[in-house]
Amino acid sequence: xxxxxxxxxxxxxxxxxxxxxxxxxxxxxxxxxxxxxxxxxxxxxxxxxxxxxxxxxxxxxxxxxxxxxxxxxxxxxxxxxxxxxxxxxxxxxxxxxxxxxxxxxxxxxxxxxxxxxxxxxxxxxxxxxxxxxxxxxxxxxxxxxxxxxxxxxxxxxxxxxxxxxxxxxxxxxxxxxxxxxxxxxxxxxxxxxxxxxxxxxxxxxxxxxxxxxxxxxxxxxxxxxxxxxxxxxxxxxxxxxxxxxxxxxxxxxxxxxxxxxxxxxxxxxxxxxxxxxxxxxxxxxxxxxxxxxxxxxxxxxxxxxxxxxxxxxxxxxxxxxxxxxxxxxxxxxxxxxxxxxxxxxxxxxxxxxxxxxxxxxxxxxxxxxxxxxxxxxxxxxxxxxx
Amino acid sequence: xxxxxxxxxxxxxxxxxxxxxxxxxxxxxxxxxxxxxxxxxxxxxxxxxxxxxxxxxxxxxxxxxxxxxxxxxxxxxxxxxxxxxxxxxxxxxxxxxxxxxxxxxxxxxxxxxxxxxxxxxxxxxxxxxxxxxxxxxxxxxxxxxxxxxxxxxxxxxxxxxxxxxxxxxxxxxxxxxxxxxxxxxxxxxxxxxxxxxxxxxxxxxxxxxxxxxxxxxxxxxxxxxxxxxxxxxxxxxxxxxxxxxxxxxxxxxxxxxxxxxxxxxxxxxxxxxxxxxxxxxxxxxxxxxxxxxxxxxxxxxxxxxxxxxxxxxxxxxxxxxxxxxxxxxxxxxxxxxxxxxxxxxxx
Numbered sequence: 001x002x003x004x005x006x007x008x009x010x011x012x013x014x015x016x017x018x019x020x021x022x023x024x025x026x027x028x029x030x031x032x033x034x035x036x037x038x039x040x041x042x043x044x045x046x047x048x049x050x051x052x053x054x055x056x057x058x059x060x061x062x063x064x065x066x067x068x069x070x071x072x073x074x075x076x077x078x079x080x081x082x083x084x085x086x087x088x089x090x091x092x093x094x095x096x097x098x099x100x101x102x103x104x105x106x107x108x109x110x111x112x113x114x115x116x117x118x119x120x121x122x123x124x125x126x127x128x129x130x131x132x133x134x135x136x137x138x139x140x141x142x143x144x145x146x147x148x149x150x151x152x153x154x155x156x157x158x159x160x161x162x163x164x165x166x167x168x169x170x171x172x173x174x175x176x177x178x179x180x181x182x183x184x185x186x187x188x189x190x191x192x193x194x195x196x197x198x199x200x201x202x203x204x205x206x207x208x209x210x211x212x213x214x215x216x217x218x219x220x221x222x223x224x225x226x227x228x229x230x231x232x233x234x235x236x237x238x239x240x241x242x243x244x245x246x247x248x249x250x251x252x253x254x255x256x257x258x259x260x261x262x263x264x265x266x267x268x269x270x271x272x273x274x275x276x277x278x279x280x281x282x283x284x285x286x287x288x289x290x291x292x293x294x295x296x297x298x299x300x301x302x303x304x305x306x307x308x309x310x311x312x313x314x315x316x317x318x319x320x321x322x323x324x325x326x327x328x329x330x331x332x333x334x335x336x337x338x339x340x341x342x343x344x345x346x347x348x349x350x351x352x353x354x355x356x357x358x359x360x361x362x363x364x365x366x367x368x369x370x371x372x373x374x375x376x377x378x379x380x381x382x383x384x385x386x
Numbered sequence: 387x388x389x390x391x392x393x394x395x396x397x398x399x400x401x402x403x404x405x406x407x408x409x410x411x412x413x414x415x416x417x418x419x420x421x422x423x424x425x426x427x428x429x430x431x432x433x434x435x436x437x438x439x440x441x442x443x444x445x446x447x448x449x450x451x452x453x454x455x456x457x458x459x460x461x462x463x464x465x466x467x468x469x470x471x472x473x474x475x476x477x478x479x480x481x482x483x484x485x486x487x488x489x490x491x492x493x494x495x496x497x498x499x500x501x502x503x504x505x506x507x508x509x510x511x512x513x514x515x516x517x518x519x520x521x522x523x524x525x526x527x528x529x530x531x532x533x534x535x536x537x538x539x540x541x542x543x544x545x546x547x548x549x550x551x552x553x554x555x556x557x558x559x560x561x562x563x564x565x566x567x568x569x570x571x572x573x574x575x576x577x578x579x580x581x582x583x584x585x586x587x588x589x590x591x592x593x594x595x596x597x598x599x600x601x602x603x604x605x606x607x608x609x610x611x612x613x614x615x616x617x618x619x620x621x622x623x624x625x626x627x628x629x630x631x632x633x634x635x636x637x638x639x640x641x642x643x644x645x646x647x648x649x650x651x652x653x654x655x656x657x658x659x660x661x662x663x664x665x666x667x668x669x670x671x672x673x674x675x676x677x678x679x680x681x682x683x684x685x686x687x688x689x690x691x692x693x694x695x696x697x698x699x700x701x702x703x704x705x706x707x708x709x710x711x712x713x714x715x716x717x718x719x720x721x722x723x724x725x726x727x728x729x730x731x732x733x
Contacts (some may be wrong), residue, residue: 001395001455001637002388004722009387012715029433041578071387078716252716259714266710281702284651284709285631291719292630299389313626316619371612378615384593385610 007076012068013075019052020083025037028083031355032089032162033209039123039165042386044090046120055118056076056094059102061092063110064118070298081252092161093117093124095247096365097170100186104235108228113188125191127171127213128236130156135369137172138180138233142215144173144187144310146222146229153188153195153218159366161212164200172232184232188224205358223341246298246307248367251291254325257356258287261329264349271330279328290314309381314375319363326357387631387720391455392471392637398452399459406467418470421543425471428499434482437476440495446493449481454574458581458636465585465691468683470546472499472512479571483520486570489529493517500529506572506696508606509540520562520571521554528560531628544686573645576652580632582650583655585626587662590684591618594666596676597673614669621662624634628654641721642681646708649701657697659688 005013019142049055050064054120056072058150060066061238068076089096094117116122142155153173163169168190175183191198195218200208227235265272265280297310330337333353341351364370378384390401407473409429418426419679433439441457452457461474480500484491501516513519514537521528521535523579536553596607608614628651635651637643663685666675674681692698712718 001391001633003634004638005387005720078719082716116471244613253721255714255716255719259716262714277706278702281705281709284714286627288647288650288719289627289631291716292634293627295387295389296630296633299387302388303390310626313623314633316623316625350719371616374616374619375612377619378609382591382618382622383607384595384598384615384616384618386605 004227009071009075012072013079016054016076016079017083019054020079020085020142023048024083024085028084029086031207032087032165033203033207036165038093039100039162039190043120043123044187045086045124046088046090048186050119055120056098059098059114059118062178063102063114069302070246071295071302074252076296077250078252078255081250082255084256088330089162090117090120090123091248092166092170093122093168096126097124097188099247100226100235100238103238105360106223108223109226121168122168123162125160125166125169126212127157127160127163127169127189128157131158134159134178135372137236138184140172140174140184142173142228143176144185144225145176147219149222151185151222151225153187153189153215155215157213157215159210160213160291163198163213163334164189166206170226171215172236175230175234177228181233183230184236186226186227186232186330189218189220191216191221193218203358204361246294246301246311246314249314249322251287251294254287254290254318255319256282257322257325260334260349261325264353266334268332272334276328276332277325279331283321283325283328286317286324290318290321293317309377312376312381315367316364316370316373316377319360322356322360322363326353326360329353330357340377387597389634391459392497395456395459398456398547401467402436402438402460403463405436406463406469408529410467410469413470415546415680415683416694420453423511424548428489430471433473433727434524435473436493437495438473439481439497440491441497442482443485443495444490445598447485448492448495449485449534454577455633456638457574457578458632459576460673461581462585462632462715465587465687466589467581467657468546468586468589468680468687469657470615471502472516473580474582475502475511475575475729478520479574480520482574483527483563483567483571484529486567486718487527487529489562502551502575504568504571504575506575506692508551510537510547510552511694511696512540513537513550513552514548516551519552520552521552522568523556525565525568526556526561527563528554528556529562530560535595542686542690544681544683544690548686549688572695573640573648577632579695580628580635580648580651580655583652583659583688584625584628584632585620586611586684586687587655587659588629589679590662590666590688591621591657593679593681593684594618595667597670597679600699610667617665617669621665624654624661629660631655638721642708642712643718643721646705648724649696651703653698653705656688656692657685660690 020104029041032042055064057066057068057076061067130140144151170188172184173187195216197214199212201210203209261280262281339346339350350361422461440449441452445451457478464474476499480502481494487499498517501510501513501519503510503521505522516532519530537550540549542549599607601608613672631654635647666681670679670681673679
C-alpha cells in the first residue's frame with residue numbers, strides 16, 4: 001500500500017492543470033439541455049478537449065485516448081472538476097458506451113465510433129428504458145427484426161437523457177417472441193434515421209433534459225449491433241457495471257461540491273440551523289470516503305481485478321451523498337433557497353445550488369433505482385435468497 | 387499510488403481471523419462469561435504465542451516491527467470476534483507507548499498486559515488483569531505497577547469490558563513521558579477502535595444474513611423479503627465506505643490530514659456498527675432481543691467502542707477544525723505534499 005503519488009503521477013497532474021488553466025472557458029457555458037446553442041457550445045468544448053488529447057484519457061491511443069491507467073484517470077478528473085471545466089455532454093458515450101465498445105466492439109466498430117465519440121462529433125444518448133420497462137429492464141418490448149444485412153427497429157423508448165439534441169443512441173432490442181433476458185441485442189442507431197421521432201420530456205423544473213423515442217420501422221445495418229446477437233443483456237450489464245461502478249460519477253465532482261458547501265456554510269454560519277454543521281461535515285466526509293473507495297477500486301482493477309457488486313454500493317453511496325449535500329445547501333440558504341437565479345435579489349450562486357439539487361433528486365432513480373441496487377447487494381454480495 | 391493491501395497483510399488478517407474463529411466462538415464467549423474470569427487463558431496464550439502483542443514493537447525489542455495497517459487488520463479481526471481480551475489496546479496503544487518511552491518490553495510481549503488511563507476516557511479498561519498501568523497526570527505519563535493503585539470496578543453493559551476507576555498518586559519515579567505520548571495514544575486508540583467497530587459491524591451483518599436464510603415465515607426464508615434485504619444492504623453500504631477510510635487513516639504518515647482522517651474513520655465505523663448491530667437485532671426479531679443469540683455481544687461492544695477513545699462529538703469537532711480552516715478540494719484526498727511541487731507551481 002502506497003498512498004503517495006509517484007513523481008510521474010505528479011508530473012501528469014501538473015500537465016493536466018496547466019492545460020486546463022489555459023483552455024477552460026472563463027465564463028460558464030450555457031447549459032446543454034435548455035438550448036441547441038448550449039448543446040453545441042459543449043460539443044465545441046469536447047472538440048477542444050480532444051484536440052488537446054484529453055477527450056478520454058483511459059482509452060487506447062489508437063482510438064483517440066492516451067492509454068492511461070485509472071489512477072491517472074482519477075487525477076485527470078480531480079483537476080477537471082477543480083478547474084470548473086464544463087460538464088461532459090457526451091457522458092453517455094464516453095463513460096458508458098465507450099468502455100463497452102472497447103470490450104465488445106469489432107475492430108471496424110471501434111475504428112468508426114470511438115474517435116468520433118472522443119471528438120464530440122457524435123454525441124450519444126441511451127435508449128434502454130421503456131414505458132413498461134424501468135427497474136425491470138428485462139421487460140423491454142422494442143424489437144429488432146433481422147432483414148438480410150439490416151435490422152428493422154420498432155418500439156418506444158423513454159427517459160433518454162440528452163436525446164433531444166444528441167446524434168446517436170444505443171438501445172436494447174429483442175428478437176420478436178423472445179422473453180426476458182434472452183433474445184436481446186444492443187444496437188446503435190442514428191437519431192436522425194428515417195422512422196425515429198424524438199419527443200422532448202420536461203424535467204420537474206421544466207427543462208427538456210430527456211426525450212421519448214418512437215421507432216417506426218427504423219432500418220439500420222446489422223453491423224450496428226454491439227456484441228453477439230441475443231447477448232445484449234450481458235453486454236448491457238457490462239455498460240451498467242461501468243456506469244454504476246466507476247466512470248459516471250467520479251469522486252472529484254462531489255469533493256468540489258462538498259468544498260463549495262463548506263464555503264457556503266463558513267459564509268453564513270451565524271444564521272443557519274445548528275443541525276447544518278453536522279450535515280456539512282458529513283457531506284465532506286462522505287465525498288472523501290467515496291474518493292478513497294474509488295482509489296481502492298481503481299488500484300484493484302489496475303492489478304487485474306474485475307468490477308463486482310461494489311458497482312451497487314457505489315451507486316447508492318454517491319446518489320445519497322449528492323442528495324444530502326444539496327439538501328444541506330438549501331437549508332443553509334434558508335428562505336432564499338426557493339429563489340431562482342432570475343430573481344433580482346438572488347445571490348450569485350443560487351441557481352447552481354438549485355440546479356444541483358434538482359439534478360441530485362434523480363440520482364437515486366437513474367442508472368438502476370437504489371431499491372434495485374439494495375436487492376443486488378443483498379443477493380449477490382450477501383448471498384440472501386431471491 | 388496503490389491503495390491495496392499487500393499479500394502478506396492479507397495473509398496476516400486471514401491467519402488472525404482464523405485463529406479467532408476457532409477460539410472465540412459464541413460458545414467460548416458464554417463459557418468465559420460464566421466462569422467470571424477476566425480472560426480465557428488458553429486463547430490468550432495462543433495470541434501471545436503468535437507474537438501478536440509485539441505487532442507494533444520494534445524488532446530489536448523482540449517485536450514484529452509492523453505498522454498501523456497490520457495492527458488495524460488485527461483489530462478488525464478482534465472486533466469481528468468480539469474478543470474479550472485486551473489485545474488491541476495492549477498491542478496497538480500500550481506497547482507503542484512503552485517503546486516510544488524506551489521502557490522494557492519483555493513482560494509486555496510475553497503475556498503480561500499494560501492498561502491505559504487516558505484523559506479522553508473516564509475509566510481504565512482491563513486494569514485488574516494488567517501487570518501495570520500507563521496513567522496520565524496532566525501532560526505527564528506514568529507507568530505504575532498494578533499493585534500500586536486502587537481499582538473500583540465500574541460495571542459496563544458489555545459483559546467483557548472490565549472498566550475501573552483508578553486511585554493513585556503520581557511520583558516522579560514513575561514518569562516515563564509527556565503529552566506527545568498521549569496524543570499518539572489517542573490517535574491510535576481512535577484508529578484501532580474504528581477498526582474493531584468495522585469488524586464487528588461486518589460480523590453483525592453476517593449473523594443476520596445467516597439467520598435470514600434459516601428463519602422461515604409465510605412459508606419462505608425471511609431473507610427473501612425486500613424489507614429485510616434492504617436493512618442489511620444499507621448497513622453493508624456503510625461498512626463498505628468506512629473500510630477505505632479506516633485503512634487510509636492507518637496507512638497515512640502522521641499529519642493534520644491523517645489526524646482528521648482518523649476522526650473520520652472513527653465516526654464512519656461507529657455509524658456503520660450502529661447501523662449493522664441495530665439491523666441485526668431487527669432482522670433476528672424477538673430472538674435478537676434475547677441473551678441467547680450472539681448479536682447482543684456485538685451491539686454492546688459497539689455501544690462501548692463508539693464512545694471510547696473520543697466520543698462522536700469529540701471527533702466531529704476535530705473534523706470541523708480541519709474543514710473550517712484547511713484548503714479543501716478534489717486534489718486534497720491525500721496529503722498535499724504528495725501532490726507535488728510541479729502541480730503547485732503550475733497552478
